[in-house]
Amino acid sequence: MSDSLNARLKQLIVTTLKLEDVTPEQLADDEPLIGSGLNLDSIDALELVVTLEKEFGIKISSSEESRQALASIAHLAEFIRARADPSRLPG
Amino acid sequence: MAMTASAPPAVAAAPARNPGPSWGYRFLCACDAVLPEVVFRPLRALGTWVALANMPAQRAHSRAYLKAVTGRDPTWREVFRHFFAFEEFLMLRLRVAHGQAHRGDLAPDATGFRELLASGEPALLGTFHVGHSDLTGFLLGPQEGRRVFMVRQRVDNSHDTEVLGARFGDWVTFIWVNDPGNLLFALKDALAAGGSVALKCDRLEFSAKTEAFEFLGARRLFPFTIYHLALIFQVPVVLSLGLPTRPGHSAVISSPLFRPDAAGKAANLARARGHFQEFLARLEGHLRDDPRLWFNFTPLNPPVP
Numbered sequence: 001m002s003d004s005l006n007a008r009l010k011q012l013i014v015t016t017l018k019l020e021d022v023t024p025e026q027l028a029d030d031e032p033l034i035g036s037g038l039n040l041d042s043i044d045a046l047e048l049v050v051t052l053e054k055e056f057g058i059k060i061s062s063s064e065e066s067r068q069a070l071a072s073i074a075h076l077a078e079f080i081r082a083r084a085d086p087s088r089l090p091g
Numbered sequence: 092m093a094m095t096a097s098a099p100p101a102v103a104a105a106p107a108r109n110p111g112p113s114w115g116y117r118f119l120c121a122c123d124a125v126l127p128e129v130v131f132r133p134l135r136a137l138g139t140w141v142a143l144a145n146m147p148a149q150r151a152h153s154r155a156y157l158k159a160v161t162g163r164d165p166t167w168r169e170v171f172r173h174f175f176a177f178e179e180f181l182m183l184r185l186r187v188a189h190g191q192a193h194r195g196d197l198a199p200d201a202t203g204f205r206e207l208l209a210s211g212e213p214a215l216l217g218t219f220h221v222g223h224s225d226l227t228g229f230l231l232g233p234q235e236g237r238r239v240f241m242v243r244q245r246v247d248n249s250h251d252t253e254v255l256g257a258r259f260g261d262w263v264t265f266i267w268v269n270d271p272g273n274l275l276f277a278l279k280d281a282l283a284a285g286g287s288v289a290l291k292c293d294r295l296e297f298s299a300k301t302e303a304f305e306f307l308g309a310r311r312l313f314p315f316t317i318y319h320l321a322l323i324f325q326v327p328v329v330l331s332l333g334l335p336t337r338p339g340h341s342a343v344i345s346s347p348l349f350r351p352d353a354a355g356k357a358a359n360l361a362r363a364r365g366h367f368q369e370f371l372a373r374l375e376g377h378l379r380d381d382p383r384l385w386f387n388f389t390p391l392n393p394p395v396p
Contacts (some may be wrong), residue, residue, distance in 0.1 A: 018356055018357075041299050041300070042275055042299045043275070043299045043300055043316060043319045043320075043323075045275075046275045046276075046279065046323060047319075047323045049279075050279070050323050050324070061276060061280075062273055062276050063273050063275070063276055064273075066276075
């Protein structure tokens with residue numbers, strides 16, 4: 001399940017943020033999402049948060065929580081797995 | 092979510108930015124209660140001269156702005172009138188906060204505002220530090236039954252905002268930006284709760300997204316976050332100004348509604364740029380008619396190559 005969730009998250013990040021010249025496969029599981037080469041700002045983070053909330057039915061309610069969740073793909077997957085209804089996770 | 096004026100959060104206030112000391116508004120209110128206007132107004136004018144003499148930074152920013160509008164160095168009298176217009180607006184805010192009647196009348200071409208009021212849907216309300224604009228958000232509640240979240244920077248002399256919040260507490264909730272880290276999440280919660288959010292669109296502070304627009308003879312940076320928020324939350328944007336007309340009234344001028352559509356982010360943002368630029372051109376026209384209207388005592392929006 002871990003690999004499929006990570007892959008789904010990478011896909012979501014690339015499509016939601018319209019990242020040019022980046023493919024989902026190029027995103028490493030431990031790569032920081034904020035303040036890294038992806039060059040995401042706070043609005044990008046908010047857009048990603050809103051998308052994740054819709055996709056997985058979770059709630060991210062503060063910037064501190066979002067910073068923790070968006071620390072990396074691996075952190076994000078762990079965060080979602082702990083909060084989302086299992087039926088909403090990719091199999 | 093309770094729609095009451097929020098208590099100021101436990102965050103440090105930014106240094107006073109508005110001309111005047113932190114006790115100034117309370118002093119004005121006390122004088123207003125005992126002095127007739129025929130005596131009080133000349134005293135306020137005198138106080139404005141004192142402020143003008145003691146605020147070299149604000150004076151320099153006023154001069155730079157007035158020069159950009161008129162194309163020539165402003166006279167002392169023009170700078171004074173700019174300061175005094177701001178003082179008179181602050182006085183109006185304080186009086187409205189203490190119960191003086193005031194109405195915002197929709198201008199005939201305020202189509203965006205009319206459409207929004209008719210639909211009742213939540214929206215992002217973009218406004219500017221111009222004329223009576225700051226009052227229109229407060230008037231929306233009692234006049235039109237709209238609850239508004241207002242983004243504000245808490246400064247040392249926020250007394251006028253606090254008393255306005257107390258009067259219009261049933262309709263207005265402040266989102267203080269002194270905690271910029273959580274500002275976007277506060278906006279998210281406000282919109283999720285079905286509220287409308289008023290954001291100032293002329294100053295760059297706390298703006299995550301900026302873009303350059305033609306304004307006062309140059310391409311200048313302006314906040315553009317409001318349109319990104321519109322796309323994220325799929326809510327419309329309307330830009331508005333409140334301009335002084337006759338005593339007790341302001342004219343509310345608005346843009347058409349900008350409504351995100353299914354055309355994709357790039358196409359929507361391109362359309363948003365046109366929407367904002369068109370309204371900036373209208374704003375510039377108003378400022379050229381009466382330069383005192385823009386209370387810009389901070390550095391003018393920087394030009395970009």
